[in-house]
Amino acid sequence: MNPYKILNIDREAGKKDIILAASAALRERRFSAREVALAQKELLDPASRSVHDFLHFLDVEAPLRRPSSRKASNRPLVFLERLCVFDEDV
Numbered sequence: 001m002n003p004y005k006i007l008n009i010d011r012e013a014g015k016k017d018i019i020l021a022a023s024a025a026l027r028e029r030r031f032s033a034r035e036v037a038l039a040q041k042e043l044l045d046p047a048s049r050s051v052h053d054f055l056h057f058l059d060v061e062a063p064l065r066r067p068s069s070r071k072a073s074n075r076p077l078v079f080l081e082r083l084c085v086f087d088e089d090v
Helices: 003-007 015-028 033-044 046-057 061-065
Strands: none
Touching: 003 015, 003 033, 003 046, 015 033, 033 046
16 A cells, blocks of 8 residues: 555655645545545654655665676586485495
8 A cells, every 4th residue: 555645645745735635535535534544644653654655765676777787708608517426326
């Protein structure tokens, strides 16, 4: 659940904005009253709001999109022989 999407507010919204957005979301009826109330409660609590800020606004995709710093090696793969030291039939 993303409370910012439910209440249709941005990250910088204050307490008054959250309360006004909750009443507007109840009038729109896109989400249930329970979901709106939970979103409002989560964003009014500083600890849970920090968690939601981390979960919904941290861009973890950007480092994954960067090209890898490792260069592909043109060396042939080394052939590895199977060790039979621990085989029971030897």
